[in-house]
Amino acid sequence: MTSTSLHPPGFSLIEQMCSLVIGTIILLAAAAMLDNAGNGYERIRGGVETDREARAIITQLTADLATARYHKDGILEKSSAAWPVDRLGFLTLQPARAQSDAGRIGDLCAVHYYIHDLTIGGKTVRCLMRGFRESSTTFKALENELVSTLFTRQIPIDEPVAFGVVSFQAKPMTRDAAGKWIDWLPHDITGPEALDVCLVMARRSLAGKLTLPDQWDGAGATAGLLGRPSEAVRNANLEVYATLMRFGYHDYP
Numbered sequence: 218m219t220s221t222s223l224h225p226p227g228f229s230l231i232e233q234m235c236s237l238v239i240g241t242i243i244l245l246a247a248a249a250m251l252d253n254a255g256n257g258y259e260r261i262r263g264g265v266e267t268d269r270e271a272r273a274i275i276t277q278l279t280a281d282l283a284t285a286r287y288h289k290d291g292i293l294e295k296s297s298a299a300w301p302v303d304r305l306g307f308l309t310l311q312p313a314r315a316q317s318d319a320g321r322i323g324d325l326c327a328v329h330y331y332i333h334d335l336t337i338g339g340k341t342v343r344c345l346m347r348g349f350r351e352s353s354t355t356f357k358a359l360e361n362e363l364v365s366t367l368f369t370r371q372i373p374i375d376e377p378v379a380f381g382v383v384s385f386q387a388k389p390m391t392r393d394a395a396g397k398w399i400d401w402l403p404h405d406i407t408g409p410e411a412l413d414v415c416l417v418m419a420r421r422s423l424a425g426k427l428t429l430p431d432q433w434d435g436a437g438a439t440a441g442l443l444g445r446p447s448e449a450v451r452n453a454n455l456e457v458y459a460t461l462m463r464f465g466y467h468d469y470p
Contacts (some may be wrong), residue, residue: 284310287408302332306368322349344377
């Protein structure tokens with residue numbers, strides 16, 4: 218005689234519910250891990266992009282300063298803002314390839330570095346600009362004693378060389394009799410021997426949140442994201458690059 222079970226094989230409702238709960242927990246944990254991995258990748262990628270851009274502008278600035286020529290009407294303007302945005306304007310020797318055929322009559326040109334806010338996609342992006350004046354324009358300004366006009370802002374002509382710049386400092390330095398680096402004084406007859414340059418750049422994740430000019434100044438609701446200038450090197454949202462760059466040629470190292 219065959220016996221028939223009253224409980225056919227299978228999973229009970231409670232067992233299915235427990236399995237569903239466990240599966241949901243595993244899926245949520247996996248999603249959280251993937252999200253964290255994605256955020257980590259974006260942070261690393263943003264840092265690499267910022268580092269690449271900063272190194273490019275440092276290379277360009279170093280090349281411009283290496284052949285700099287001091288002129289009394291040049292610009293070595295120090296900013297008094299909480300996040301300093303200095304200005305540089307100087308004469309420099311440039312190769313033929315850096316100029317157009319129509320604008321080149323020699324190798325003495327003029328370069329102007331300054332901070333400017335550009336509107337990109339409806340948002341404010343603070344940029345480091347580079348104004349370049351070819352030798353024909355430079356010699357004409359020298360001839361007419363209008364060197365200062367070489368360092369006026371010409372936004373349609375000047376180009377941004379770095380985006381997301383929070384601060385740009387270029388402190389002129391010289392050596393004392395003992396060979397120690399000290400501050401260069403504007404009334405010195407000769408120009409500075411070096412510039413102590415510090416560039417502070419916002420990572421992409423932070424730059425996207427700074428949409429107004431005052432926010433780039435460290436004011437407004439996003440002030441906490443920038444923090445204090447003195448603590449910039451400890452801010453995970455910022456990248457700080459500092460180096461001493463030689464200004465022109467000098468006989469001793």
